Amino acid sequence: MGERTVPGPAAALELRGVTAGYDRRAPVLRDVSLAVGAGEAVGLLGPSGCGKSTLARVSALLHRPYAGTVLLGGEEARGWRHRAPRAQRTAVGVVFQQPRLAADPRLTLAALLAEPLRATGRTDGIPARTAELAEEVGLGPELLGRRPHEVSDGQLQRACLARALVLRPRVLVCDEMTAMLDASTTAALVAVVERYRAGSGAALLAVGHDRVLLDRWCDRTVHYADLVSGAVTPGRRAPADTPAG
Numbered sequence: 001m002g003e004r005t006v007p008g009p010a011a012a013l014e015l016r017g018v019t020a021g022y023d024r025r026a027p028v029l030r031d032v033s034l035a036v037g038a039g040e041a042v043g044l045l046g047p048s049g050c051g052k053s054t055l056a057r058v059s060a061l062l063h064r065p066y067a068g069t070v071l072l073g074g075e076e077a078r079g080w081r082h083r084a085p086r087a088q089r090t091a092v093g094v095v096f097q098q099p100r101l102a103a104d105p106r107l108t109l110a111a112l113l114a115e116p117l118r119a120t121g122r123t124d125g126i127p128a129r130t131a132e133l134a135e136e137v138g139l140g141p142e143l144l145g146r147r148p149h150e151v152s153d154g155q156l157q158r159a160c161l162a163r164a165l166v167l168r169p170r171v172l173v174c175d176e177m178t179a180m181l182d183a184s185t186t187a188a189l190v191a192v193v194e195r196y197r198a199g200s201g202a203a204l205l206a207v208g209h210d211r212v213l214l215d216r217w218c219d220r221t222v223h224y225a226d227l228v229s230g231a232v233t234p235g236r237r238a239p240a241d242t243p244a245g
Ligand SMILES: Nc1ncnc2c1ncn2[C@@H]1O[C@H](COP(=O)(O)OP(=O)(O)OP(=O)(O)O)[C@@H](O)[C@H]1O
Pocket: 022, 028, 046, 047, 048, 049, 050, 051, 052, 053, 054, 055, 245
C-alpha cells in the first residue's frame, strides 16, 4: 500500500514564486517565496529599495503580482485591492511606515478607526469597539475627535495600528511600522501587536531595518535575498544585515 501523505497545516500567509513591481520588463520582486505559519511572527530585513514594501503590499492584496501565487490560510488570493473578496481582504491588516500618507486627513481618529467597520457593514456597536481599541493602543479618548494634523506621528500611528486590528485580521503586516517612532512608542506598539497575537493567534510579517528589534520581536528573521527562488525553511536564521536606508 502506498504511503499516505498527511497535509500539514496551511500557512497563514504564503507567497509562491511571486514576481511583481511597477514595470513588467524590470520587476522589483523576481520569483520570491515566503511562508508565515499560523501564529508565527516573521521579521523581514533587506537593503533599502530591494522590494520589502512591495512584498508587504502584495501580501496585503494591495498590489497585483505579474506572476506567482499569494495564499491566505491555504486559499489562493482571488483578487486585488477592491476586487479582492471581502473575506480575503479583511483577513490581512496592514500598517505602513508613514501614518500621514496612510490616514485620510479629513477624518477624525474615531472615524479613521471605524472606517473598516463601516466599509464592511459591521455598523453595530461601532462606538464601543472604537473605544475598546483606542484604549488598547493607548489613545486617550480626548484624541479621538481630532484629525491627523492635530496629533503627533506616534499618536497617529497608534490610530493606524488600531485601524489595522479593528476587523481582527488573521495576518498582520507591519511595514516599518516603528521606523519614525521613538523607543518608548516603538515598545508600546510592539506590545500592542503581541497582545493582539497572543489573544487571536494571528500571524505577523514585520518588515524593518532594525535587526535587533526584529530578532527580539519575531520567531525568526529572514533576509530578503534568501526569499528569491526558493522558500525559506522555518528556523533558518538570516545572515547579518547591512544597515541601509
Ligand atoms: N509606485 C512605484 N512606482 C514605481 N516604482 C516604485 C514604486 N514604488 C516603489 N518603486 C520602486 O521599487 C523598488 C522597491 O521599492 P520598495 O519600496 O518596495 O523597497 P523597500 O525595500 O521597501 O525600500 P525601503 O527599505 O527604502 O523602504 C525601488 O526601486 C522603488 O524605487
